[in-house]
Amino acid sequence: MHQPISLFIDFDGTISREDTTDLILQRFADPGWEAVEDAWASGKIGSRDCMARQVALLRALPADLDGFAGGIEVDPDFPAFMALCRRRGLAVTVLSDGLDRVARSVLRRLGFDVPVLSNRLRWQGGDRWQLEFPHARPDCASAAGNCKCSRFSASVVKVGPKLSDGRIAALVGDGRSDFCAAEQADAVFAKGRLAAHCDRSGIRHTAFSGFGDLAPLFEDWLERVRPAAAGEVPNGLRHHA
Known part of the structure; x- marks a missing residue:
């Protein structure tokens, strides 16, 4: 029997080309948002407080916000990567410390119906x-709006290379959250600030620059932890063409 693999993919700067929250704020927010951003960058406030302000x-207006979100650029190789996940029957969740409405809008445009925790x-x-x-925790080490680490530490005690509930949990991300x-x-697949953090902290990871070069690296990892089985079918991932 195959061990189940849960894949968590960051949205802003990973699936999307840029931080979509910043794009939304630049277009629609009072200029005071930049002072709040500076307070977060200097460590005076956490990301949860920053984003709420x-x-x-x-x-x-909702129509204007949704229309703007409809034009947000994504990594052009992301759909092919999702097709790979579908072929290998992986449960994929988008895990974002950004805005759920924006992430879901972009994913719907691409034809993907996957869980979004944001x-x-x-x-x-x-x-x-x-x-x-809804996914905050008072003890979050990053004071984030969405405590991503809780998704990986729900079964805190690890048994060998996996969580005690049997899942192998992999992360694809790029930033502080x-x-x-x-x-x-x-398993960690990292780009940008996350890759730099992993280097500094001695966290084992696979570096990538986009989903195009990530795909073969990810598939190599899959073959090591769970070789493909004939007739493997999707599990938890639906794609609408």
Whole structure:
């Protein structure tokens, strides 16, 4: 029997070309959002507090926000990578410390229906918005809105190379919100700031620059931990052409 593999993929800067929250704020927020960003960058506030304050400064009608999200660029090789995951029957979850409405909009445009665990953007009427944090934890090491490390430490005790519930949990990411998750994951595929953090911290990882070069590296890893079986079928991933 194959050990189940759960693959968690970051959204902003990994699936999308740029940080989509920054793009939304640049387009629709009061300029004061930049001062809040500076407070976060200097470590004065956590990402949860930062994003809540920034979203409160948004001034956009839902149709305008969704229309803007529809034009967000993604890594052109992401759909092919998802096809690989589908062939190998992997359970894929998008794990983001950004905005759920934006991530889901982009994924729907690409034809993918996968779980998205992210901060919840709530319309308050008119052009006002509020951010909720259904996946926050008070003890989160990163003070993040979405405590990603909790996805990997739910079964804290590891048995050999896997979590005690039998899952092999892999992370694909690029930024600060992935740092603590990288310390918990069974396999880490990293780019950008996450790759630099893993280098500094001695975290074993596979570096990549985009889904095009990630695909063969990821498939090599899959063959080592779980060789392909004839007739393997999708598990937890649906693709709508």
